[in-house]
Amino acid sequence: MKRRGVLALSAGLCCLSALPAAAQESGAAAAPRHHPPQDIQLHEKFYSTWHMPDHPTQSCCNMADCYPTEIRTVDGRIYARRREDGKYILIPSEKVERNRDNPDGRNHLCAPPPSRHDLADTVFCFALGGAT
Numbered sequence: 001m002k003r004r005g006v007l008a009l010s011a012g013l014c015c016l017s018a019l020p021a022a023a024q025e026s027g028a029a030a031a032p033r034h035h036p037p038q039d040i041q042l043h044e045k046f047y048s049t050w051h052m053p054d055h056p057t058q059s060c061c062n063m064a065d066c067y068p069t070e071i072r073t074v075d076g077r078i079y080a081r082r083r084e085d086g087k088y089i090l091i092p093s094e095k096v097e098r099n100r101d102n103p104d105g106r107n108h109l110c111a112p113p114p115s116r117h118d119l120a121d122t123v124f125c126f127a128l129g130g131a132t
Helices: 002-017 037-048
Strands: 055-059 066-069 071-074 077-081 088-090 107-110 125-127
Antiparallel strands (some): 077 088
8 A cells, every 4th residue: 555655656746747847037038838728628639649750659748748839940950949948959850740730830849848867858749830
């Protein structure tokens, strides 16, 4: 019974660590760090059925790891803004979704938070928006 309690507590802490950290930004750089209320259901449906382009049997994750994002292009490469720390991370070409439309025409990134040092700058999935 104690072991179940420890496992449940560990699972809960893992989920909490996946929540975005509050960022203190101002001006134009202060983009929303959450799903707009009107898009929650749309994003939830999209993310729950999204699989890695390079590993089609593996999920991209869920609402905790996926979110709309801003991008930059440098020398033809795409960099997406990680919400937790604002860092732009390189999107590997094999992680770009090419076989499915995104739900709202925006860029979407699925990536672990920077607190996961074992997965630093990892990208699970990326969908390029039409308005870039």
